[in-house]
Amino acid sequence: MTFRDFLEVSFRNLWRIKLRAILTMAGVVIAIATFVAMLSFAAGNHRYFTTAYNEFGLLNQMSVFPKDKNANDSTEAAVLDNNAVRKIAAIPGVRLAYPYSSFDVKASVLDTTFTTTARTLPLDAVRTQLFSRVLGGASFSSEAAREAIVTHEFVKMSGAPSPDSLVGRTLVVSMKVASLDSAFAGLVGNPGQEMQQLFRSVRLDSVYHPVYQRRFMQRELDQRLRRFFDGLMTHQATVADTLTITGVAPEDLSYRMRTSPIVIPEATARRLAAGGLTVSENPADLLAAVRDGSLFDPSRAYDSRSFPRATLELDPLTNHKAVKDSVEAMGYRAFSFAEEFKAVQRFMVYYYLGLGIIGAIALVTASLGIINTLVMSITERRREIGILKSLGADERDIRALFLVESGAIGAIGSVTGIFIGWAGTRIVAAIIEAVMKREDMPVFDPFALPPWLVLLAFAFGVLVSVAAGLYPAARAARVDPVEALRSE
Amino acid sequence: MPSNNSTTSAQPTAPDGWIHTVDLCRYYQRGHYEVRAVDRITLSIRRGEFLGVVGASGSGKSTLLNLLAGLDTPTSGHVEVDGQRLDSLSRRALSAYRARKVGMVFQSFNLIPQHTALRNVEMALYFGDTRPRDRRKRAAEVLERLGLGDRLEHRPSDLSGGEQQRVAIARALVKEPEIVFADEPTGNLDQENTDAITAILRELNRTGLTVVVVTHDVEMASRIAARVLRMHYGRIVDGHGPPTDGTGDSAGDARHDSAEARTSGSPTDGGGGLRGDRRREP
Numbered sequence: 001m002t003f004r005d006f007l008e009v010s011f012r013n014l015w016r017i018k019l020r021a022i023l024t025m026a027g028v029v030i031a032i033a034t035f036v037a038m039l040s041f042a043a044g045n046h047r048y049f050t051t052a053y054n055e056f057g058l059l060n061q062m063s064v065f066p067k068d069k070n071a072n073d074s075t076e077a078a079v080l081d082n083n084a085v086r087k088i089a090a091i092p093g094v095r096l097a098y099p100y101s102s103f104d105v106k107a108s109v110l111d112t113t114f115t116t117t118a119r120t121l122p123l124d125a126v127r128t129q130l131f132s133r134v135l136g137g138a139s140f141s142s143e144a145a146r147e148a149i150v151t152h153e154f155v156k157m158s159g160a161p162s163p164d165s166l167v168g169r170t171l172v173v174s175m176k177v178a179s180l181d182s183a184f185a186g187l188v189g190n191p192g193q194e195m196q197q198l199f200r201s202v203r204l205d206s207v208y209h210p211v212y213q214r215r216f217m218q219r220e221l222d223q224r225l226r227r228f229f230d231g232l233m234t235h236q237a238t239v240a241d242t243l244t245i246t247g248v249a250p251e252d253l254s255y256r257m258r259t260s261p262i263v264i265p266e267a268t269a270r271r272l273a274a275g276g277l278t279v280s281e282n283p284a285d286l287l288a289a290v291r292d293g294s295l296f297d298p299s300r301a302y303d304s305r306s307f308p309r310a311t312l313e314l315d316p317l318t319n320h321k322a323v324k325d326s327v328e329a330m331g332y333r334a335f336s337f338a339e340e341f342k343a344v345q346r347f348m349v350y351y352y353l354g355l356g357i358i359g360a361i362a363l364v365t366a367s368l369g370i371i372n373t374l375v376m377s378i379t380e381r382r383r384e385i386g387i388l389k390s391l392g393a394d395e396r397d398i399r400a401l402f403l404v405e406s407g408a409i410g411a412i413g414s415v416t417g418i419f420i421g422w423a424g425t426r427i428v429a430a431i432i433e434a435v436m437k438r439e440d441m442p443v444f445d446p447f448a449l450p451p452w453l454v455l456l457a458f459a460f461g462v463l464v465s466v467a468a469g470l471y472p473a474a475r476a477a478r479v480d481p482v483e484a485l486r487s488e
Numbered sequence: 489m490p491s492n493n494s495t496t497s498a499q500p501t502a503p504d505g506w507i508h509t510v511d512l513c514r515y516y517q518r519g520h521y522e523v524r525a526v527d528r529i530t531l532s533i534r535r536g537e538f539l540g541v542v543g544a545s546g547s548g549k550s551t552l553l554n555l556l557a558g559l560d561t562p563t564s565g566h567v568e569v570d571g572q573r574l575d576s577l578s579r580r581a582l583s584a585y586r587a588r589k590v591g592m593v594f595q596s597f598n599l600i601p602q603h604t605a606l607r608n609v610e611m612a613l614y615f616g617d618t619r620p621r622d623r624r625k626r627a628a629e630v631l632e633r634l635g636l637g638d639r640l641e642h643r644p645s646d647l648s649g650g651e652q653q654r655v656a657i658a659r660a661l662v663k664e665p666e667i668v669f670a671d672e673p674t675g676n677l678d679q680e681n682t683d684a685i686t687a688i689l690r691e692l693n694r695t696g697l698t699v700v701v702v703t704h705d706v707e708m709a710s711r712i713a714a715r716v717l718r719m720h721y722g723r724i725v726d727g728h729g730p731p732t733d734g735t736g737d738s739a740g741d742a743r744h745d746s747a748e749a750r751t752s753g754s755p756t757d758g759g760g761g762l763r764g765d766r767r768r769e770p
Contacts (some may be wrong), residue, residue, distance in 0.1 A: 016602055175759045387598050390559055391659070392587020394580050394614030482551075482560045485598060
C-alpha cells in the first residue's frame with residue numbers, strides 16, 4: 001500500500017464515522033487552540049522583551065548606581081559624581097559613560113506653561129542607539145546649542161495639535177535657583193525686630209551664668225542657621241533660557257523606555273545652573289556642599305553634584321563581567337542589561353514550559369478520545385480488517401492504516417486548532433487594544449504566532465495523536481483474520 | 489472429467505503435488521475440550537487442478553482452506569506451496585503469498601459495504617506490485633469480463649447476491665493469482681446464480697487456474713470438480729474421481745491413517761459442531 005492509499009482509506013473511514021470523528025477532532029482542536037493561545041501569549045511577551053533589548057541597544061548597556069549601605073559589603077560606597085563618571089568611562093571596553101541628570105523645570109511653549117522635568121544628555125549619548133530610537137533620530141547641532149528635543153509626553157502636555165507643529169518653536173525653560181543674597185536675607189531677617197525679640201528673650205538674672213550663656217548661644221546659632229537655609233531653599237530666584245525645539249520623538253515609547261519630556265544639551269543645564277545655586281534637597285548633599293565650599297560656587301556646585309545612576313555604552317565585543325567587576329571594584333553597583341536579558345531568556349524557557357504543559361495536558365486528555373474512537377473503530381471494522389488480511393495485508397499495513405487515521409485526526413485537529421487559537425488571540429488582542437486606547441494607554445500586541453509555534457503545535461498535535469493511535473493500531477494488527485471473517 | 493458418484497478410498501500422496509500438506513492439524517481449545525478441526529491431513533493438489541472438498545458443516549473444510557491460504561496457522565504439520573513451507577515464511581512473506589498467489593472467495597462475499605464494486609476489486613491490488621495508476625483499469629476490466637460493466641459504481645447493498653459473488657470473484661481474480669480458494673461460493677445463492685458462479689469457476693480452471701472449492705453440496709462439487717474429497721470431523725474420509733491436473737495425468741490425492749479414520753457418517757449427516765468423538769479431555 002502506498003502512503004496515498006493509506007490516506008485515502010483513512011479519510012474514507014473518517015468520513016464514514018464523521019460525527020464521531022468530528023467530536024474526536026474537537027478535543028484535539030480545543031487542546032491545540034489552548035496550546036497555541038498560551039504559547040502565543042508567551043511568544044508575544046518574549047517578542048516584546050527581545051524587541052526592546054535589540055531595538056534600544058540595551059545588550060551593550062550597563063547601568064551604574066551608588067552602592068547601598070550594606071554591612072556585609074566590605075567595599076566602601078563611593079559617590080557617583082562627574083569625576084566618578086569620568087573614571088568609569090576610562091575602563092577598557094566602555095565607549096561612553098554619562099550620568100542621569102534631570103531637574104524640575106517650568107516649560108513655556110505655544111502660550112502654555114507647565115511644570116515638567118528636563119534631562120541633560122551629551123551629544124554622543126543622543127546619538128546612541130537607545131536615544132536615536134527614543135528620540136526618533138533627532139539630535140542637537142552642537143553641545144552648546146540652545147536646542148531641545150521633546151517627547152510625545154511633552155506634546156500632550158503642551159496641547160500642541162501635532163508633534164510637527166512644535167518643531168522650530170521657541171521653548172522657554174526656567175528653573176528656581178538659590179542665591180547667597182536670599183540666604184543671608186533669611187539669616188538677618190528684620191534686624192530691628194530681631195534685636196527687639198532678642199533682648200526680650202534674654203534673662204538678665206542668668207546672663208552671667210555659663211550654662212545659660214552656652215544654651216543661649218546654641219539656640220541663636222541654630223535659629224540663624226535654620227533661617228540661612230530657609231532663605232536658601234525658599235527665597236529662590238528664577239533663571240530662564242530660551243531654546244528652539246529641533247526634534248519631536250515620532251512615536252510614544254514611554255511605555256517601553258521612560259525619559260524626561262525635555263532633553264537638553266549639557267551646556268544649557270550648566271548655563272541655567274550658573275544663574276544661581278542649584279541646591280539639592282537631599283540634606284546629605286547640602287551638608288557636603290557646605291563642607292567643601294561648593295555651595296557658594298555655582299559652577300563648582302554643578303560639577304560636584306552626585307547622580308542616582310550613570311549609563312555606560314559598551315563596545316559590542318566587550319566582556320561585560322570584566323567591566324562590571326571593574327565598576328564594582330570602584331565602589332559602585334553595576335547592572336548589566338545583557339545579564340538581565342539572559343535571565344529573562346531563562347525565565348522565558350520556564351514560562352514556555354509552564355504554559356506548554358497546560359496545553360499538553362489538554363492534548364493528552366484529547367488523545368484519550370482518539371484512543372476511544374479507534375478502539376471502537378476496530379470493533380466495527382473487524383470484518384474489514386479480516387478482508388484486508390485475506391487480500392494480503394500484513395500486520396504492518398493494518399497498523400499503519402490505524403496510525404494514519406489517528407495522524408489524520410491529529411493533523412486536521414491541529415490545523416483547525418492552530419487557526420482557532422490564532423483567531424482567539426486576535427480577538428483578545430483586539431479587545432485589549434480597544435481597552436488600552438480607551439484608557440489612553442500605549443497599545444501593544446501581547447500575542448505572537450511565530451512560524452516555529454505553528455510547526456511545533458502541528459507536530460505536537462500529530463505526534464500525540466499518532467502516539468494515541470499506537471495501542472488501537474497494535475490491537476487492530478493482532479486481529480485474527482479467520483475469526484474476523486467468521487464474525488457477522 | 490471426473491467419474492461421478494464413485495466413492496474411492498483416499499490414495500497415497502503424490503510427491504509431485506504443487507500444494508502439499510503433511511500431517512496437517514489444526515486444533516482449537518474450547519474451554520476444557522480440544523476441537524480437532526483439521527486432523528492429520530496429508531494431501532497434494534496439482535497445478536491447474538479443480539479440487540472439491542465436501543463435508544458437513546463443522547467438518548473442518550473451511551479450516552483446511554484457511555490453512556492452505558495461509559490465513560490460519562497449523563497446530564502441527566505443514567503446508568508446502570511450490571516447495572516452500574508456509575510455516576517457514578515470515579508474516580510479511582505469508583502476507584505476500586496471500587497477496588500475489590492466492591485469491592479467496594467466501595460464502596458471505598465479504599465485500600466492504602461502504603465501497604463500490606470497483607473499489608472493492610481495486611483494493612485487492614493494494615498489496616501487490618500493481619502500479620496505482622493501473623489498478624482501477626484492471627479492476628474495471630475484470631468486472632466487465634464477469635458481466636458487471638454496468639455495476640462498477642454500485643455498492644454491495646445495491647447488487648444482487650449473484651452480482652456480489654461475481655464482484656468477490658473479480659476481487660480474487662484481479663491480482664491474477666495462481667490458485668483460487670472458494671469457501672461455499674454458492675452457499676447464499678439461488679440455483680440460477682449458483683449455475684452462473686460454477687460456470688465461472690469451471691471456466692477459470694479451464695484457463696489453467698488452480699481452484700479449490702469447499703462446499704457442502706456434494707452434487708455441485710462432483711459436477712464441477714475434477715476430484716472431490718470428503719471431510720468428516722477434521723479428516724478426509726474418502727476422495728473420488730481420478731486425481732488429475734486437468735491433462736489426464738495421475739496426480740495428487742488425499743491420504744489419512746485408515747486405522748484412525750472415522751469413515752462413518754455421510755457428508756450431509758449434519759455432524760457439525762462439537763461432537764463427543766471430536767473432543768478430548770485435557
